[in-house]
Amino acid sequence: MTTEPQRTIAVFGAYGHTGRFVVARLRERGWRPRLCGRDPAKLTQAAAAWPDSETCVARIDDPASLDAALAGCAAVLNCAGPFSDTTAPLIEAALRARIPYLDTAAEQQPVLAAFERYDAAARAAGIAVVPAMAFYGGLGDLLATAAMGDWDRADAVEVAVVLDGWHPTAGTRITGERNTAKRLVIERGALAELPSPPPQRDWAFPPPFGAQAVAAVPMSEIALLSRHLNIGSAMAYLDRGSLRDVRDPLTPAPVAADASGRSAQVFAIEASVRRDGQVRRLGAAGRDIYAVTAPLLVEAMERVLDGRCRGVGVRAAGDVFDAADFLAALAPDPSRLYLSGDPGDE
Structure with a gap:
């Protein structure tokens, strides 16, 4: 980077539900978002909320349009799912532009494919590619890594999420319909298919949730954990009430409850790490799983751009951030993400 860093950030899917939170967060932090997507009408509508924003029509099947969208940008943030469609074209465009790429993928397969297909190319280009930097994926990975602390191995990692209700966005529904790949967990130190039927158990969350019935719903956090932690097994759970919500086609989309666009939804997420009979737990709680992705993603981008990261590649x-420091930086955030628990022994 030059001594005067470029402040323009390409946001692909800027007019989507999560994308709008990301654009707002970038502007709060002094960055210039370039609103990118395939639909000119939706871009125009989104830009009306931010009159000084750039827009750029770009399609994943048109590499030249992606190159134009990324030209002169410091990084690209991909908020457009299904990520099975968008990840590869945008990573390839970032490689051509030699700028960092970050996304918000919850699906396991595109995240694993990013590691397998693009790590060598990203290292050769000298850029960081950070997939799944979102509520599902990156947050669970950071919590588990911070909880693991000075342990060089663990017998088991579990991540559990509870919501007071899940009103899925249109993007969530489309991704769910398209995501037909087998879900993966970690068993005996390697990725393996989720058992059928998926395991269920009770999980003791902090107040106001308390004990909740949860079912195994592994998402991209499993893909991330598999790439850098020495663990025997890993499983991820979601409370069964939220699982019913997201599977019910009649559950409505989220509704804004304040001027920022956040819904009234509240959440808790915990990571439990076990080794030789000892258990360490670390958790976070806050409001609106879509909105809270924005501070996670933008914090990650800023750390990549200012060098507070560990190297390049996918x-x-x-792995790429100091997990405990990253989480501590978000604790007083206006998103109301805050830490609970202690990475010490239970």
Whole structure:
């Protein structure tokens, strides 16, 4: 980077539900978002909320349009799912532009494919590619990594999420319909298919949730954990009420409850790490799983751009960042993400 860093950031999917939170966060932090997407009408509508924003029509099947969208940018943030469609074209465009790429993928397969297909190219280009830097994926990975602390191995990692209700966006529904790949967990130190039927158990969350019935719903955090932690097994759970919500086609989309666009939804997420009978747990709680992705993603981008990261290539959040420091930086955030628990022994 030059002594005067470029302040323009390409946001692909800027007019989507999560993308709008990301654009707002970038502007709060002094960056200039370039609103990118395939739909000119939606870009125009989004730009009306931010009259001084650039827009750029770009399609994943048109590499030249992607190159134009990324020209002169410091980084690209991909908020457009399904990520099975968008990840590869945008990583390839970032490689051509030699700028960092970060996304918000919850799906496991595009995240694993990013590691397998693009790590060598990203290292050769000298850029960081950080997939799944979102509530599902990066946050669970950071919590588990911070909880693991000075342990060089763990017998088991579990991540559990509870919501007071899940009103899925249109993008969430489309991704769910398209994501037909087998879900993966970690067993005996390697990725393996989720058992059928998926395991269920009770999880003791902090107040106001308390004990909740949860079912195994592994998402991209498993893909991230598999790339950098020495663990025997890993599983991820979601409370069964939220699982019913997201599977019910009649559950409505989220509704804004304040001027920022956040819904009233509240959440808790915990990571539990076990070794030789000892257990360490670390958790976070806050409001609106879509909105809270914005501070996670933008914090990650800023750390990549200012050098507070560990090298280049395709990297998991807990591997490329100092997990405990990253989480501590978000604790007083206006998103109301805050830490609970202690990475010491339970």
